[in-house]
Amino acid sequence: MAFRARHLLGIEHLGPDEIITLLDLAETYVTLNRQPQKHGRALEGLTQINMFFEASTRTQASFELAGKRLGADVMNMAMAASSLKKGETLIDTAMTLNAMHPDLLVVRHPHSGAVDLLAQKVNCAVLNAGDGRHEHPTQALLDALTIRRAKGRLHRLNIAICGDIAHSRVARSNILLLGKMENRVRLVGPATLMPSQVDQLGVEVYDDMRKGLDGCDVVMMLRLQKERMDGGFIPSEREYYHRYGLDAEKLSHAKPDAIVMHPGPMNRGVEIDGLLADDINRSVIQDQVEMGVAVRMAAMDLLARNLTAATTTGGVLV
Numbered sequence: 001m002a003f004r005a006r007h008l009l010g011i012e013h014l015g016p017d018e019i020i021t022l023l024d025l026a027e028t029y030v031t032l033n034r035q036p037q038k039h040g041r042a043l044e045g046l047t048q049i050n051m052f053f054e055a056s057t058r059t060q061a062s063f064e065l066a067g068k069r070l071g072a073d074v075m076n077m078a079m080a081a082s083s084l085k086k087g088e089t090l091i092d093t094a095m096t097l098n099a100m101h102p103d104l105l106v107v108r109h110p111h112s113g114a115v116d117l118l119a120q121k122v123n124c125a126v127l128n129a130g131d132g133r134h135e136h137p138t139q140a141l142l143d144a145l146t147i148r149r150a151k152g153r154l155h156r157l158n159i160a161i162c163g164d165i166a167h168s169r170v171a172r173s174n175i176l177l178l179g180k181m182e183n184r185v186r187l188v189g190p191a192t193l194m195p196s197q198v199d200q201l202g203v204e205v206y207d208d209m210r211k212g213l214d215g216c217d218v219v220m221m222l223r224l225q226k227e228r229m230d231g232g233f234i235p236s237e238r239e240y241y242h243r244y245g246l247d248a249e250k251l252s253h254a255k256p257d258a259i260v261m262h263p264g265p266m267n268r269g270v271e272i273d274g275l276l277a278d279d280i281n282r283s284v285i286q287d288q289v290e291m292g293v294a295v296r297m298a299a300m301d302l303l304a305r306n307l308t309a310a311t312t313t314g315g316v317l318v
């Protein structure tokens, strides 16, 4: 089986064969999730702990459902009420949980790199559910599955990622994944919202939406990540919407069958027109949510198989 990873910390560490293996397995879970009886047994007897140190609606719910559908015992830690508030460090909290023998640890944290650090300290599989502005691998994988199903392929597509790229882990993981699968990625947004060293990412950069969307197959919109901004990155939301908000007119510059994506949470009237977001002929935003559960089931299933292999061979999880 072409999935060697012990943890899912980022797209950076995955090979194209591993990405395809995961997406193919996720397809079977899309089918399962559409049945009235949704139970699989891949995680039966295993314990999954979700630790979300940042707000989350869809990612946490999605991981919880994914674990439960595959038979795991799932525990959601209420991090706001945890001992971190009493001064315990992230690592001490992780070590405490580690002593309870979890098999899968799903972690979201505001600091880039925090989840990688934690993975070095525990001996279960760790899944990164978003760390600062670094990576959000399951989001990029669910986006990839959504694109593959809508376009029939995951290579040689023109994909525009638009808006607040600088603060977005979603953008970073998507740039890595779409690049590995040999797509042409364009970043579209104001210079103030582009990451530093953007020239080293293997992408094209546009500050004009109409030019950036010209001939695109996929238009991926991002939220303005105000919680990660420490100053004025845009003149005003009104001005931003005028220049960078996706509406039907701007979308008309992309290919006639271009799809519209957004990872959520969405700010209607800031980065995207509400009517367009709801237009089922163009928007695949709800499909992204559906694919999210299937992709997380596949990710935990594959990691659990490697977990068993490591245990039975006496291997150490690294």
Ligand code: NCD
Pocket: 058, 059, 130, 136, 139, 169, 170, 222, 223, 225, 263, 264, 265
């Ligand atoms: C994203 C995140 O948390 O990085 N949301 C998500 O997981 N669906 C994007 C965002 O917060 O804007």
